[in-house]
Amino acid sequence: MRLMVMFDLPTLTAQDRKNYRQFMKKLNKDGFIMMQESIYTCVLVDSASAKLLANKVEMYAPSKGLIQALTITEKQFEAMRYITGKKKDTPDNRFERLVIV
Secondary structure, X not given: OEEEEEEEOOOOOHHHHHHHXXXXXXXXXXXXXXXXXXXXXXXXXXXXXXXXXHXXXXXXXXXXXXXXXXXXXXXXXXXXXXXXXXXXXXXXXXXXXXXXO
């Protein structure tokens, strides 16, 4: 499974920029990787863990702006069509990097 978080946050005031930076740091800490600017994905084991992580993101999300979360399967993610640009095939963007202890 993948949890995709897409956001558009304001950066007009100093407090807005601080909220934006803190939100991105927390996403990175939770294992999200940047697909493109303002779109982050995280590889997860199942839909239950995706739901828990989405709830956690909701808890630390800034109140201003627009933040959306979408859960998709690996099969759906792999079927993504690239119109321009190339797929990043780094180890951190593959399901194989997920280690279950």
